[in-house]
Amino acid sequence: MIQEPSATVHLGDAIAWLQTLDTASIDAVVTDPPYSSGGMVRGDRAGTTTKIKYTGDKANSEYADFSGDNRDQRGWGYWMTLWLSEALRVTKPGGVLVMFCDWRQLPTATDVIQSGGWVWRGLLPWIKPDSRPQLGRFTQNSEFVAWGSNGPMPFEGDCLPGYYLARAPRANEGRQHITQKPVDVLRSLVRIAPRGGLVIDPFTGSGTTGVACIHEGRRFAGCESVAAHHATALNRIAVARGQAVPDGLQGAFDLGEAS
Numbered sequence: 001m002i003q004e005p006s007a008t009v010h011l012g013d014a015i016a017w018l019q020t021l022d023t024a025s026i027d028a029v030v031t032d033p034p035y036s037s038g039g040m041v042r043g044d045r046a047g048t049t050t051k052i053k054y055t056g057d058k059a060n061s062e063y064a065d066f067s068g069d070n071r072d073q074r075g076w077g078y079w080m081t082l083w084l085s086e087a088l089r090v091t092k093p094g095g096v097l098v099m100f101c102d103w104r105q106l107p108t109a110t111d112v113i114q115s116g117g118w119v120w121r122g123l124l125p126w127i128k129p130d131s132r133p134q135l136g137r138f139t140q141n142s143e144f145v146a147w148g149s150n151g152p153m154p155f156e157g158d159c160l161p162g163y164y165l166a167r168a169p170r171a172n173e174g175r176q177h178i179t180q181k182p183v184d185v186l187r188s189l190v191r192i193a194p195r196g197g198l199v200i201d202p203f204t205g206s207g208t209t210g211v212a213c214i215h216e217g218r219r220f221a222g223c224e225s226v227a228a229h230h231a232t233a234l235n236r237i238a239v240a241r242g243q244a245v246p247d248g249l250q251g252a253f254d255l256g257e258a259s
C-alpha cells in the first residue's frame with residue numbers, strides 16, 4: 001500500500017516492487033523501460049549503455065550506466081510481458097499505461113502491451129527537431145509513446161495532444177541520465193491520470209515522471225534498480241517539490257507541447 005509522502009522512489013527490481021503493490025490501486029503507469037535496442041550494429045546491444053550504445057563516438061561518459069538494456073528481441077519481449085502483466089494487475093479498471101519506445105522496438109512494444117493484457121489505444125510520436133540528418137537517408141528523429149488501458153475507459157478528463165515536439169535534455173542543461181526524457185513532455189503525459197491520482201513509473205531513471213507529477217498535482221511512486229539513478233531521482237523530486245506551484249496555478253507553466 002502506497003502512503004504519503006506523495007512521491008516515493010523504491011531502490012530495487014521493478015517486477016519485485018510491482019508485486020508488493022495492491023491490486024487495482026493506481027491510476028496510471030507512465031514509464032520508459034530500457035529499450036534494449038541502442039547502437040548501430042548487433043554487437044552494440046551487449047555494450048554498456050553510456051560508453052558504447054548511446055554515445056555515437058564511444059567516448060567516456062559522465063553518466064552512470066543503467067541496467068536491463070542487453071536483452072535480445074525474444075528476451076525483451078518476454079520480460080516486458082511479465083512486468084506489463086503485473087502493472088495491469090495493480091492498475092484500476094479504466095486506468096492507463098503510457099510507455100516510451102523507439103522505432104526498432106515499436107512492433108514488439110505494441111505486441112507486448114496486448115500480451116500483457118492491456119487494450120492498445122494508440123501511438124504518440126515524440127519528434128526531436130534537433131536530430132542529425134544523414135546523407136541519403138530519412139531523418140530518424142522520433143521516439144514513440146504507446147498507450148493503452150485496463151479495459152474500457154471513460155470519456156472524461158483533459159483533451160491531450162496527439163504528438164510532441166521537444167528536444168531531449170542536453171548535457172549542458174543539467175541532464176543527469178543518458179536517456180533522460182523532457183519534463184515538459186512528461187508533464188503533459190501524466191495528465192492522463194486524474195488530479196490527485198496515483199501515477200507509477202517502475203523504471204524511474206533520473207525521476208522525470210516524478211518531477212512531472214509534482215508539478216501537475218499527481219501522486220507518484222517509482223522504482224529504479226541503479227543506486228546512482230535512484231539518488232538522482234530522489235534529489236530531482238525534492239527540488240521539484242520546492243518549485244511546485246499551488247493547485248490550480250499549474251497553467252503558469254509553458255507545457256511546450258505541439259497540439
Ligand SMILES: C[S@@+](CC[C@H](N)C(=O)[O-])C[C@H]1O[C@@H](n2cnc3c(N)ncnc32)[C@H](O)[C@@H]1O
Pocket residue numbers: 012013014015032033034035065066067068069177179180181182202203204205206207208209223224225226229
Ligand atoms: C530508459 S531509463 C529511464 C529514464 C527516465 N525516463 C529519465 O527521464 O531519467 C530506464 C531505467 O530503468 C532502470 N531499470 C532497468 N531495469 C530495471 C529493473 N528491472 N527494475 C527497476 N529499474 C530498472 C534503468 O537502470 C534505467 O535507469
